[in-house]
Amino acid sequence: MTSAETPVVLDVRDVTKVYGEGETAVHALRGVSLTVARGDYVAVMGASGSGKSTLMNILGCLDIPTSGTYLLDGVDVSRLSDRQLALVRNRRIGFVFQSFNLIPRTSALANVELPLAYAGLRASQRRARAKAALDMVGLSDRAGHEPNQLSGGQQQRVAVARALVTAPALVLADEPTGNLDTQSSADVLAVLDRLNRSGRTIMLITHEDDVAKHARRLIRLVDGRVVSDVRQDFLPQGFSRSSVA
Amino acid sequence: MSIFETVRFALRGISANKLRSGLTVLGILIGVAAVILLVAVGNGSAMAVQRAIEGLGTNTLTVTAGGVRQAGTATRSTSMTIDMVAALTDPDAAPDVRSASPVISGAQTLVFDGASHSVPQFVGTYPAYVGASNYSVGSGSMFTDEDVSSGRRVVLIGTTVAADLFPDSDAVGQQITAGGVLFTVVGVLAEKGGAGFNDPNDIAIAPVSAVQQSLTGYGPLNQILIQATSADTVTSAQAEVTSILERELHVADGASPPFRILNQEQLLQARANTAETFTLVLGAVAGISLLVGGIGITNIMMVTVTERTREIGIRKALGAPKRTVLTQFLVEAIVLSLMGGLLGVAAAIIGSRFTIAGVTPVIVPSSVVLALSVSVAIGLFFGSYPASRAASLRPIEALRYE
Numbered sequence: 347m348t349s350a351e352t353p354v355v356l357d358v359r360d361v362t363k364v365y366g367e368g369e370t371a372v373h374a375l376r377g378v379s380l381t382v383a384r385g386d387y388v389a390v391m392g393a394s395g396s397g398k399s400t401l402m403n404i405l406g407c408l409d410i411p412t413s414g415t416y417l418l419d420g421v422d423v424s425r426l427s428d429r430q431l432a433l434v435r436n437r438r439i440g441f442v443f444q445s446f447n448l449i450p451r452t453s454a455l456a457n458v459e460l461p462l463a464y465a466g467l468r469a470s471q472r473r474a475r476a477k478a479a480l481d482m483v484g485l486s487d488r489a490g491h492e493p494n495q496l497s498g499g500q501q502q503r504v505a506v507a508r509a510l511v512t513a514p515a516l517v518l519a520d521e522p523t524g525n526l527d528t529q530s531s532a533d534v535l536a537v538l539d540r541l542n543r544s545g546r547t548i549m550l551i552t553h554e555d556d557v558a559k560h561a562r563r564l565i566r567l568v569d570g571r572v573v574s575d576v577r578q579d580f581l582p583q584g585f586s587r588s589s590v591a
Numbered sequence: 592m593s594i595f596e597t598v599r600f601a602l603r604g605i606s607a608n609k610l611r612s613g614l615t616v617l618g619i620l621i622g623v624a625a626v627i628l629l630v631a632v633g634n635g636s637a638m639a640v641q642r643a644i645e646g647l648g649t650n651t652l653t654v655t656a657g658g659v660r661q662a663g664t665a666t667r668s669t670s671m672t673i674d675m676v677a678a679l680t681d682p683d684a685a686p687d688v689r690s691a692s693p694v695i696s697g698a699q700t701l702v703f704d705g706a707s708h709s710v711p712q713f714v715g716t717y718p719a720y721v722g723a724s725n726y727s728v729g730s731g732s733m734f735t736d737e738d739v740s741s742g743r744r745v746v747l748i749g750t751t752v753a754a755d756l757f758p759d760s761d762a763v764g765q766q767i768t769a770g771g772v773l774f775t776v777v778g779v780l781a782e783k784g785g786a787g788f789n790d791p792n793d794i795a796i797a798p799v800s801a802v803q804q805s806l807t808g809y810g811p812l813n814q815i816l817i818q819a820t821s822a823d824t825v826t827s828a829q830a831e832v833t834s835i836l837e838r839e840l841h842v843a844d845g846a847s848p849p850f851r852i853l854n855q856e857q858l859l860q861a862r863a864n865t866a867e868t869f870t871l872v873l874g875a876v877a878g879i880s881l882l883v884g885g886i887g888i889t890n891i892m893m894v895t896v897t898e899r900t901r902e903i904g905i906r907k908a909l910g911a912p913k914r915t916v917l918t919q920f921l922v923e924a925i926v927l928s929l930m931g932g933l934l935g936v937a938a939a940i941i942g943s944r945f946t947i948a949g950v951t952p953v954i955v956p957s958s959v960v961l962a963l964s965v966s967v968a969i970g971l972f973f974g975s976y977p978a979s980r981a982a983s984l985r986p987i988e989a990l991r992y993e
Contacts, residue, residue: 408908408987429912435986436910447905447990451607461909463596508909 352383354420355516355547356405361414362570363400374400375411376570384515387542388549389561397570398551399520405549406441406518407434419515436464440509442519442550446501448493454480454504455489461512479507483537499530506537510546517541519550523557535560597915601922608895612927615891619931619966620938622884626877626962627939631952633873635943638953640866650825651723652817652832653853670811671850673799675839676717679817684835687820687828690719693799694814695807701748701756701795702768708755710748712794713769715802716816721747721780723818726796731763731778734798742800746774749792750782769795772805829854877958881965889973896920896977903981904989916982917975924974928967936963 363375374397382388392398403409404416407423416423418438426434435441448457458476467475480486483503493501502522509517519538523531539560542548552558559578566574605612656671671693678684679691699713714720718733734745746767753762762776774797783791803809819828829852842848906916936959943952981989 403987406908408990409985429914432907432910432912434910435908441908443990447901447908449902449905452603456603460906463600464906464910464912464915466593512910 352385354381355384355386355418356380356382356549357417357420358401358405359415359417361401361404361411361416363397363404363409364412374570375404377414378567378570378572379414380565380572380575382547382549384547385542385545386547386549386563387539387561388547388563388565389558390549390551390565390567391553391558392567393553395569396567398567400570401567402518402520402549402551405516406439407431408441432464436461437512438514438516440512440514440517442502442505442509442517442522444521444524446493446498446505446525448501448504448508450494451492453490453492454485454496454507457493457504458508458511461508465512475511476507479511480504482510482540483507484533497530499526499533502526502530502534503537506534510541515547517546517548519548521551521553523552523554531557594918597918598922600919601926604919604923605926611891611895615895615927615970616931616934618884618891619928619970620935622881623932623935623962623966624938624942625880625884627936627954627958628942628947628952629873629877629880630870630958631939631943631954632947632950633870633877634955635947635952636950637863637866637870639950640863650819650822651855652819652825652829653855654815654817654832654836655813655851655853656811656849671815672811675836676812676815678835678839679815679832681835685828685831687824687831689818689820690717690723691818692717692720692723692816693812694720694816695799695802695810696813697807699769699795699806701752703756703765706756708752710752710793710795713802713806714794714796715799715807716796717799719818720816721796723816726783726794727781728778729781730761731776734777734796739798739800742804743798744772744774744801744805745777746795746797747778747780748776748796749780749790749794751790751793752795753779769797770806774801825854881962885965885969889969892924892970892973893977896974896981900981900984900989900992903978904984904986904992907982907984907986907989913982917979920978920982921971921975924970924978925967927974928970931970932963932966935966 358378358380361375361378362373365372365374376397378397378401390398390401400409404411405418407418410424418434421434423431423434448454449460455473455476458479459472462472462475477486477489480489483506485500485503485507488496488500488504491500493504496504502525506519506522509519517538522534522538526534535557538548538550548561550557550561558564562577562579564574564576564578565572654671673693676691676693679688693716695715696712698709698711700707700709701713702708717739718736721727721733728747729750731747734743734747737743738745746769748756748762748767756762756767757765762779765776766773767776768774780792780794780796817828817832819825832852833848836842836850837848840849903916907913939959940954943954981992984992
């Protein structure tokens, strides 16, 4: 588990989430508590409907919990205004969706620039950083392409570039490889691994064991509750942390 | 994020969806152009009637003898004489009368150098008649008051007469024969458009004294043509003329005077009313089309924004504050509606250069302002309302929106 010295990025305390009301109410989360230390690499696994996506959306400040508290870098997110929340999403969190969620009919470069534009950076700075981010995911030659001109794997790498371009402390990935073939999955995971090595905290959702093996910590959710939370040192061959540096 | 950035985002948003933006612009364009053009057609036809009225001389009154037959036996002469004309121009009794001209007219055959032309109106009058009946001298000169007082036989002829008698040469200075008497042509009237069956250019005008002396004798006048000081004073001029004539002719019963005053304006008021009704009907049709156009804009704006709810969700997830998203959509709506509106105005201006159903449209500036502002307001409201609704959603709700 997390050592006392490492600063805690995420601190979730007894969070619940209920959709709907009365008889039709769905309890997506039934009291989840967990903390994640800076620089950790966490995989969340669970069957469909176990609440892992709901948890991720709450962690990414895209949704609000029904009850419980969520501290991000020690700040209670539920107390923030709409404007401050926008700032948190922009500066602290990089979110990678399963369905990519790139803005259609807009070039890859412009998509990656978007969070920087909302951060208020000047155009020249923005361009340079977006190019660097695209370079990092190996797509600098596709900068001018629009999403529908890119393969799924390339789109997801653009999305990853967009998530990391603001240098956020926390990268959240909701089944980033769910829609991708093996090779594209490996590409995307390689990028995430590299990010983690450079000190970013990464949390990803998956239901594939191979993907989960990339993480150092594995959390399993069942019916909206954490049922297991284990450290794992095992990494598949070719993905050893020391050899990819 | 600066407002300049936001505007750039909006422009990118517009150009990223060219077909949809184009259709939105087209909808606004048609709405605006239809309103402006329809009102222009209505206005154009009203203007045409107005011109016809002005061509006839709206500020004139025609006094004719006779009228209502007098009950009992007339003991006094009720015919009009030249003396009454002087009484009618008395500035104290008739301040709204600019001029009064006696009119003696009849058909005459004019002869010049073997060619003859039968003119239906050979008018003996004062020089003021020419202006009062909207004639003007095209070439040569007017006859003068002095010509009238000394009874000089000079004549002004209309273009139809001139073309018939002097097809190749200049008419001014030539001598023509009217009823066996020589008249000198001093001028040719400028061509005048008319709104009747008679050709207003088939006319000859001479001093009343000369006509009486040599052609008709000193009988009663056919008419007196009164010109009011302006179109607005015609009614008061009519009242003044009535009271003067009643005094001059010693009329006891004001309800049945021995003369009749024809007011051009009254006659043409009916036509003006028709034109007004026409404009009103077209205006109503235009209003309905603006409404329909507005609903079209509303529809497209709603669909546009609803369709992009997911995009709004993405933008919010990436850290766009609500205000920035709103501004972007607001600017998009403004640009689209303004573009459509201005193109609509341009289309209407081009369209108004053509004659539509026999009417030359005349654009009313206020209709341009109205159509533009209504379409922009509708575009703004229905562009920003769904956008603000979408921007207020939690990002995940907007992202899940289908």
